[in-house]
Amino acid sequence: MRFRIFAGLTLSLMGLAAPQFARAEYAVKEVGSFYIGGQEQAVSGQPISEIATTPGMRPFRYDPNGEFEVGQMYVQYVRQARPRSPLPLLMWHGGGLTGVTWETKPDGKPGWQQYFLNAGYDVYVSDSVERGRASWSRLYDGPPIFRTKKEGWELFRIGPPDSYSADAAKRASYPGVQFPKEDFDQFTKEFTPRWLTNDARSIAAYQQLVDKVCPCIVVVHSQGGFFGYNAALNNPEKIKALVLVEPSGAPDPAKIEVAKLKSVPMLAIWGDNIKGHPLWQNFAAPSARLREAVQVSGGTFDWVSLPDAGMTGNTHMMMMDKNSDQIADLVRDWLTKHGL
C-alpha cells in the first residue's frame, strides 16, 4: 500500500518495506562540538562569600562579580568519513527543549539524528541559547518559565486538553496515539527552563551557525520554526531546504520579502488531532498564511497532514513517536526529490 503525497513522489508507509538506505554502521571521521554566538557581559555589586564545593575540601572565597559569556549556542556534529550527501543536515529543537529532541527516543529506540546518520548525512544538532549545554545566565531578562508534565502531555497532543493526571495510570491519551506514553515521565526529564526574552540572541547565534557550516539542509521543530523561517529569509542561497515539524509560529508575509523564499524548498509536517484543537489551529495558522504567499510568489512549500496521508495518532513530538522512522522516510524522500 503506497500513498501519493507529493507530486511525483510515493511514500512507503508503516514499515511495509525496510528503507533501502538503512545501514548497520557508518564510518565516522569526527564527533565534535563548538560554541557559537554570545558575548561578554559583566556582573557587579554582588556579595562575596566563603564556600566549599566538594566534601572534604576547605572553603574558598567566592566572588560572583566579574565577566561572563552570555547568549552562546552549543552545536554538536557527527562528521562521516564518506557522507552520501555533500550538505550537512542541521537539526534545531523547539521551545523548552534541547537537541536531545533528535537523539535516542524516550523508549530507547533510535531517533532522527541516528536515522539521518544512517542515511549518510553529516548531522549537526544544536542546543539553542539558554538551553542544555548552551548554559544559561542570570543576565537573561525576566524569570524563565517551566513546563509542567501536564502542559507537555496536553500541548504536545499525547492526550486532549485536561486529559493529564498526576497518576500516570489515569492519564488519558488520544486513541491510537503513537507517542510511547509509558515513557512519558522519562521524556519530561528533557524539559528545560525557558526565557521569553532571548529571540534576538538566538537569531544572532543561528546566523553565525549558518555562516559557519552552510550550505546545508535545516530541519526544525516547533519554536525552531520561527528561527528556521528567519534563517531561510536571511540566507536563501545557503539554506537548500527547510523541513518544518509543526512550526509554532511564522513571520507575517505582509512584513517580509516573500520572494526571497522562492529558492528554498520548504516542507511542513503536521501530526494528528489538530483539527478541532483551537490552540493548534492557532499555531498552524501563521505557517499556512506564509505558505499561501510563498506559493503565490512561485516558491515550493509542501504541506503534509499525516492523518490525511493515512498516518494517524502522531503527536507534536513525532520524531519520538513509534512510527518516527516512517515520518523520517517521508522527509528523506522529499529531500531526494529535491536532489538533496
Next chain:
Amino acid sequence: MRFRIFAGLTLSLMGLAAPQFARAEYAVKEVGSFYIGGQEQAVSGQPISEIATTPGMRPFRYDPNGEFEVGQMYVQYVRQARPRSPLPLLMWHGGGLTGVTWETKPDGKPGWQQYFLNAGYDVYVSDSVERGRASWSRLYDGPPIFRTKKEGWELFRIGPPDSYSADAAKRASYPGVQFPKEDFDQFTKEFTPRWLTNDARSIAAYQQLVDKVCPCIVVVHSQGGFFGYNAALNNPEKIKALVLVEPSGAPDPAKIEVAKLKSVPMLAIWGDNIKGHPLWQNFAAPSARLREAVQVSGGTFDWVSLPDAGMTGNTHMMMMDKNSDQIADLVRDWLTKHGL
C-alpha cells in the same frame, strides 16, 4: 626521548611518535543518549499568567504549578561497530562544567572523547545533575553559584592568582602554559551554573549509571573525583579502573573501608604549578592521603605529576591543553598495562 613513569611502562612525550592506534575513522553502530536518575516533585501555589512564546503566536495560559522531574543526569554514548575494548569508557566532568569538557577543545582540535573513540573504546559522556542537558530545577536548594572568567583563569591555573584581567590582552599566564589561552573566552562559554546542594542526587544518578552500563573504565575530572571515588567504593567489582584528572576532593580514609578499593587500579594525574599554590595543595591533599591508605592496604594508586615527568605548563583543564593527546597517551598506556 622517553620517560619511564610507571614500573614497566614507557611514555612517549610531545608527539615524538604518532600513537600506533590513531585512526582516521571508526565504524559507529549508534550515537545515542539517555536520562538516568531523578524523580518527580511537585510545585504549587505559583500564580497563573498569559504568555506568548513565539512572535506571531497568540498568548496562552501558563500555569507553573504541577509535576516535574528533578535530579536526572544526561548520558550520551558512541557505540562502535567493532570496539577494541570490551569495556566502555565513562567520562565524568568537573564542577560548573558539563560533558563538553571531553569533546572538541576550545581551539577546535579534537579532545579526549574523540581520542578514546579513535583508540577503539565505546565512550559515554555524561552531564551530571543540574548541568547542561541534564537540565535544572527551581526545586534545587539555595541559589546556584556562577563562575567568573577570573575564577576560571586563576582556579584552573592558566595564570597565577590575580593574573586575570578583563582586558584579554593584559591577562598574564604561567610561562609556557599549555592551555590555548587565546581561546580562553571561547572556553568560558562552557561554564554552567552550579548548586552546592546536589551531591546526594548526583551520587544516586551516577550509581544508576554504573548499574546500567558497567563493568567499565571511569575517567573523572576535578569535582568528578569525589563521585568517582564514591562509585569505586560502592562498585569495586564493576569499575575496572579509575583515572582521576586533578580530583578536587577525596573521602577521608579513616571513614571508609579502604580495602574495598584494592581491586580498582587508580591513576591520578596532576598538572604544573601546583607546588607553591596553597589552594591546589589543599585540593590535592585528600587524594594524597587516600592514596597512601590504598597503597598500605595493597591496592594500586599511581600518581603522575606531569612536571616531574618532564611535561610542563599543564593546567587543571589538561584535556584541553595543547598537548592533551600526549596526556591521553599516558592514560591509554596505563590502561593497556592493566589489560584494559
